[in-house]
Amino acid sequence: MPKVISVQALQRLPLYLQYLKTLPDAANISARALGAALGFGEIQVRKDLASVSDGGRPKVGYVVAQLRHDIACALGYDNVNDAVLVGAGRLGRALMSYEGFSDYGLNIVAAFDADPAACGQDDSGKQVFPLEKLPDLCRRMKIEIGIVTVPARAAQGVCELLCESGIRAVWNFAPAHVTVPAGVLLKNENMAASLAVLSQHLAAEDSLSSDSEKEKAT
Numbered sequence: 001m002p003k004v005i006s007v008q009a010l011q012r013l014p015l016y017l018q019y020l021k022t023l024p025d026a027a028n029i030s031a032r033a034l035g036a037a038l039g040f041g042e043i044q045v046r047k048d049l050a051s052v053s054d055g056g057r058p059k060v061g062y063v064v065a066q067l068r069h070d071i072a073c074a075l076g077y078d079n080v081n082d083a084v085l086v087g088a089g090r091l092g093r094a095l096m097s098y099e100g101f102s103d104y105g106l107n108i109v110a111a112f113d114a115d116p117a118a119c120g121q122d123d124s125g126k127q128v129f130p131l132e133k134l135p136d137l138c139r140r141m142k143i144e145i146g147i148v149t150v151p152a153r154a155a156q157g158v159c160e161l162l163c164e165s166g167i168r169a170v171w172n173f174a175p176a177h178v179t180v181p182a183g184v185l186l187k188n189e190n191m192a193a194s195l196a197v198l199s200q201h202l203a204a205e206d207s208l209s210s211d212s213e214k215e216k217a218t
Helices: 007-020 031-038 042-050 064-075 090-097 099-104 131-141 152-164 191-217
Strands: 081-086 106-113 127-130 145-148 169-172 185-188
Touching (some): 007 064, 081 090, 081 152, 090 106, 106 131, 131 152
8 A cells, every 4th residue: 555645744754855866876865864964853854755765774765776766756757747738928837838847747849829829839849729629638648737827817717727727737937826626736836925935034224234234322
């Protein structure tokens, strides 16, 4: 029976993998060392790794190459998942051109757009098709992942079209709240929320710095 991996662990595993890629294959690493390198607690790292690998040894740790392999398999990076993208604007085209997705088992096979002027071959060599061709291509190629990079007003309609076309997972970059049917996974990338966190952090740092300067002045 496959081990259950928590959502929180799934969010940390790619960080572990990214760090492990900087280490020699034959090196050994412990949960404590991995946690220290990334700012995570040893117990949390140990639990995360136990959910994806049986390769850890007392006082030895994990062989880096094997642990990388185990994490990649657990994340599905060893299986290529085809995807379609809807919205061939600047963000959409940037994602289409990003070659790093192949390292994570994602292959954007084509894009779609409602604007005829956006259709044709992209600079990445991938084709942008009229939106009405999406259902046929998704069903014919058995595509299960849809990436949404359209304006907010069009996001819900695009999600509905993707789901009707057999998509089982939606990666939404549109700045809009969307809903999908039961059984379809929705992952929102909220850039506005991330920017708000960064801005709040900078404001707090500026406030602390200002208070410190006032204390020195007095």
